[in-house]
Amino acid sequence: xxxxxxASDVVTAPLSSPKKARFCVRCKDYFPVACxxxxxxxxxxxxxNRHEPAKNGLRYCRGCDDxxxxxxxxxxxxxxxxxxxxxxxxxxxxxxxxKQMTDVDKKRxxxxxxxxxSDRKIFKQTKIAIRQNEIEIEVLKIDPNxxxxxxxxxxxxxxxxxxxxxIAVVSLMQRxxxxxxxxxxxLAKYTHTICQIISVQKK
Numbered sequence: 574x575x576x577x578x579x580a581s582d583v584v585t586a587p588l589s590s591p592k593k594a595r596f597c598v599r600c601k602d603y604f605p606v607a608c609x610x611x612x613x614x615x616x617x618x619x620x621x622n623r624h625e626p627a628k629n630g631l632r633y634c635r636g637c638d639d640x641x642x643x644x645x646x647x648x649x650x651x652x653x654x655x656x657x658x659x660x661x662x663x664x665x666x667x668x669x670x671x672k673q674m675t676d677v678d679k680k681r682x683x684x685x686x687x688x689x690x691s692d693r694k695i696f697k698q699t700k701i702a703i704r705q706n707e708i709e710i711e712v713l714k715i716d717p718n719x720x721x722x723x724x725x726x727x728x729x730x731x732x733x734x735x736x737x738x739x740i741a742v743v744s745l746m747q748r749x750x751x752x753x754x755x756x757x758x759x760l761a762k763y764t765h766t767i768c769q770i771i772s773v774q775k776k
């Protein structure tokens with residue numbers, strides 16, 4: 574009996590790999606198959622176990638990839654599946670920020686404040702002492718209808734933190750030149766240039 578010939582006649586079907594992920598219709602995302610197994614051993618083909626009622630004061634967090642205490646979630650009527658630590662990545666925080674950026678006025682205020690905040694490192698300050706609306710008030714004094722990415726604020730006294738009493742509204746190009754002066758340690762020239770800009774604005 575020729576076993577070699579018999580073996581050659583056997584056609585082995587390719588083994589299909591077991592599914593590693595499954596789509597949850599409520600999360601609108603794929604998760605490991607194990608996530609669809611409830612604690613009581615039942616398997617759900619469409620809803621992952623993140624949608625089980627909270628047990629023992631715990632709730633699933635996508636960022637932690639684990640069940641964490643309910644008081645670690647944002648205090649909202651629908652806390653979702655992201656704790657306070659991960660809400661900006663996996664919760665509604667990012668969507669809210671994107672929605673804000675579609676409003677021209679809000680976008681202008683946010684960008685101006687963020688630029689001022691990031692500039693604090695350039696001016697070797699640990700913080701700023703000014704809010705978005707305070708920057709907006711100063712910008713509107715210069716231009717009643719400003720656009721985003723047109724104006725910035727810099728400290729008048731570059732050795733002190735930015736505050737409502739210590740800022741000047743400048744164009745982005747002027748800001749660039751002023752920062753170059755500061756980095757070159759030309760502080761007298763920086764102060765003189767700021768004073769000139771303020772003088773022109775008051776005319």
